[in-house]
Amino acid sequence: ITMKVLVATEKPFAKAAVDGIREIVQGAGYQMALLEKYTDTNQLLTAVQDADALIVRSDKVTAEVVAAAPQLKIVVRAGAGYDNVDLGACTSRGIVVMNTPGQNSNAVAELAIGMMIFMARNQFTPGTGTEIRGKRLGIQAYGHVGRLVGRYGKAMGMEVSAYDPYADPSVFEEDGVRVMDTVEALYEQSDYLSLHIPATEQTKASIGYSLLTRMPQGATLVNTARKEVIDEAGLVKALEERTDLKYITDIAAGNQTALTEKFGKRVFATSKKMGAETAEANINAGLAAARQVVGYLKDGDTKFQVNK
Ligand code: 3PG
Known part of the structure; x- marks a missing residue:
């Protein structure tokens, strides 16, 4: 048979x-x-x-x-x-x-760059935008997707840094990307922070208040990874305290409607996970x-x- x-x-x-x-x-x-x-x-x-x-x-x-x-x-x-x-x-x-x-990593990497531009243009609101050129892009986890985002970010004129203790150090050199020794340092120096970590027991709920509040004035967190890696209560607290911070995600959090109602154009979530679609x-x-x-x-x- x-x-x-x-x-x-x-x-x-x-x-x-x-x-x-x-x-x-x-x-x-x-x-x-x-x-x-x-x-x-x-x-x-x-x-x-x-x-x-x-x-x-x-x-x-x-x-x-x-x-x-x-x-x-x-x-x-x-x-x-x-x-x-x-x-x-x-x-x-x-x-x-x-x-x-x-x-499928190119699709996700293109979406991450698109999301940065979407937030820089205040969700396509005329007369209120900024540009991503010249801004600092931080990449958390430099795997297939992270590496493409780094390359595209460089092509867009961004200053790219990455944090990935598991990556082969030669890839950073090859791409001309600055390596950060700690995840905290990456958040401190990223106008845009693009997440590319997997959802594991170690990473679940690992991105929250203490990392987000380290980010510079006007910074944006871009999540095309997994919703599970976000500590939602910490995210909300950071967005409440820091009215300059923004968050965009491909994977709507449980309380996304509430988040949008509360934070308006500072947050955005796709209606269905579409990074690889x-x-x-x-x-x-x-x-x-x-x-x-x-x-x-x-x-x-x-x-x-x-x-x-
Ligand atoms: C992946 O891990 O490859 C992406 O999240 C794509 O997931 P999907 O098959 O549900 O679109």
Whole structure:
């Protein structure tokens, strides 16, 4: 019997990406099943019953989902952040988990730059804008997205600094980016602070009052990473005390309506996470995921495995 690859996307890929994934999966001799826009976890639990491989986006691959999939061998998160996958549940069953690093990062980096301009222009309010050229851009975490934001920021005439204790120091030199020794120093010297950290037990709620109030007069925090990394109470307190600070996020916080009512044009949130919502990003990440599934099932290729 042929193996089955399930593509489960509550937020569907662009059609061109789905077509490309199907071509790769079927071309390798596997069956493909598609579950899009599901509204109930039960739909996913049913769909994974006979799946050998699973491709997802931000879809939650919980222990319950893993338990409902007795034949599952590999999960590929088409994207960067895999905080939606229960790694422990997968590892204990010997299921390989991968992400597709770098594949959708340009979309997110372009959005981060766009968000800076949007806030510099006071949410496109005529007669009230400033420019990003000449301003100091701080990048927290210099991975695939952070590095692109750094390069684009430089091209826009910004002074770029970064903080990332895990990055290879040679990349900063290559890009001509100043390295900060502490995260506090980065916040102190950033007119725009762009967040590119993953959501982990260490980073959750790590950005709050004490970092935000270190920022210079008129500074803007740009969050295209994860809402979970923000300490919301701390954010609100900082915005209340410092009426010059601004916050823009791709991932609406729980109380976003209240935030907008309270702080007006100083805050903005997208209505749905859209950083990687471009045709190009869907195609790049979706096709990479399909190739990685085939590479693992056919040749045992574990490049990009995150639960080694
Ligand atoms: C990622 O981690 O790759 C991005 O947050 C994209 O997430 P999405 O697949 O839900 O758009």
